[in-house]
Amino acid sequence: MTENAPPNSARRRIGLILVAGLAGMAVGLAGVYGIGTLGSNAGGDKACRAAVELAKKLAPLARGEVAAVAVAKRPLKLPELAFLDAGGKPLTLEHWRGRTVLLNLWATWCVPCRKEMPALDGLERRLGGARFEVVAVNIDTRDPDKPKAFLREIGVNKLAYYADSTAKVFQDLKETGRAFGMPTTLLIDPNGCEIGTMAGPAEWASEDAIKLIQGALGES
Numbered sequence: 750m751t752e753n754a755p756p757n758s759a760r761r762r763i764g765l766i767l768v769a770g771l772a773g774m775a776v777g778l779a780g781v782y783g784i785g786t787l788g789s790n791a792g793g794d795k796a797c798r799a800a801v802e803l804a805k806k807l808a809p810l811a812r813g814e815v816a817a818v819a820v821a822k823r824p825l826k827l828p829e830l831a832f833l834d835a836g837g838k839p840l841t842l843e844h845w846r847g848r849t850v851l852l853n854l855w856a857t858w859c860v861p862c863r864k865e866m867p868a869l870d871g872l873e874r875r876l877g878g879a880r881f882e883v884v885a886v887n888i889d890t891r892d893p894d895k896p897k898a899f900l901r902e903i904g905v906n907k908l909a910y911y912a913d914s915t916a917k918v919f920q921d922l923k924e925t926g927r928a929f930g931m932p933t934t935l936l937i938d939p940n941g942c943e944i945g946t947m948a949g950p951a952e953w954a955s956e957d958a959i960k961l962i963q964g965a966l967g968e969s
Contacts, residue, residue, distance in 0.1 A: 797824035797942035803965065804944050810964045811945065813957035818936070818945045825943040827935070828921045832886050832913035835897075840911070842941050845882065849944075849965050850937040851953070853885040854919055857896050859931040861950040863903075870905040871954030876962055883908060883953075888916040888931075936965060 804820035811818040829841040830852075842850070853869055855862035866885070873883040885908050887896040893914060900910070913919075922928035927935060927946050934947040944965055951958065 794824045794826040800938040800942035810961045814952040814955040818947045820945045821943045830918045835910040849881045851883045853934045862932040865950040868953040870907045874907040887912040
């Protein structure tokens with residue numbers, strides 16, 4: 750032992766202080782970055798486990814035009830995303846409880862979104878009904894008449910009009926790690942749970958997409 754080295758008991762106290770400090774730092778980081786949440790909720794929302802099982806069955810159908818669909822790997826209950834209908838009535842995902850939904854976020858300034866709208870309209874025309882709806886939410890933040898005029902011009906008339914001029918619906922999905930750019934599309938089960946997520950456009954009126962949605966509805 751060198752002349753200035755602390756005794757063993759002092760070294761032990763210093764070690765304990767360092768360990769405690771590191772533990773406190775870890776807790777602090779968990780609070781900031783959500784590390785603790787990831788650990789405590791590793792199993793996800795129990796109500797959404799069936800959605801993950803369904804996603805596993807649908808994985809082989811995520812091919813061709815919808816090959817970029819990422820099926821759910823763990824249970825995820827989506828937040829109560831809020832937006833307005835064409836008449837300005839406030840809605841959340843709860844409105845579609847009991848129905849399967851293909852939620853799409855789009856804007857007129859997003860070129861791939863504009864190209865995708867006729868396909869979404871075609872999907873709604875073919876499969877839309879009491880059990881399924883394409884819910885396309887516009888997030889233009891300025892002129893509310895512009896997106897409506899655009900849809901009329903290209904002949905999209907089967908889709909109901911929904912909008913969120915604050916774009917908060919995008920931010921809410923971004924916080925859950927489900928939105929990074931536009932367009933963003935999510936396949937959601939009747940309990941509001943994620944089945945799959947698509948980043949970017951797809952040919953939603955294609956036979957590949959039809960089979961995927963029919964599989965989600967138990968029709969394949």
